[in-house]
Amino acid sequence: MSDDAIATLGVRSSRRRRELEKAVDAILAGIPPLKLKDQIETLQSRKAGLTALLADVPEDVPNLLPSAAAVYACA
Known part of the structure; x- marks a missing residue:
């Protein structure tokens, strides 16, 4: 799963938590x-x-740039 997908899931989870809190406040x-x-x-x-x-x-998944291999290949 990409970092963007993980971040999106985290945002959605936080949004659902806030919406639940609003519902409780409404009650x-x-x-x-x-x-x-x-x-x-x-x-x-x-x-x-x-x-x-x-x-x-x-x-523990490292964050690597897609072009990192090309950078180190030229070195």
Whole structure:
């Protein structure tokens, strides 16, 4: 998985977390929870999927430039 894809997943996961927090805040502000139930369940499902994808990403993968081999070949 590319660095861009990993970053995108991280952003999406953070966005889902914030949306869930907003839903909880709405409930605390007085909006009936049943109105938000489907939305909260959808957000929780998406967040769980993104978290699972991010958990499978190895952390020790070196970041190499695609042209690095050509640079060192000329040296």
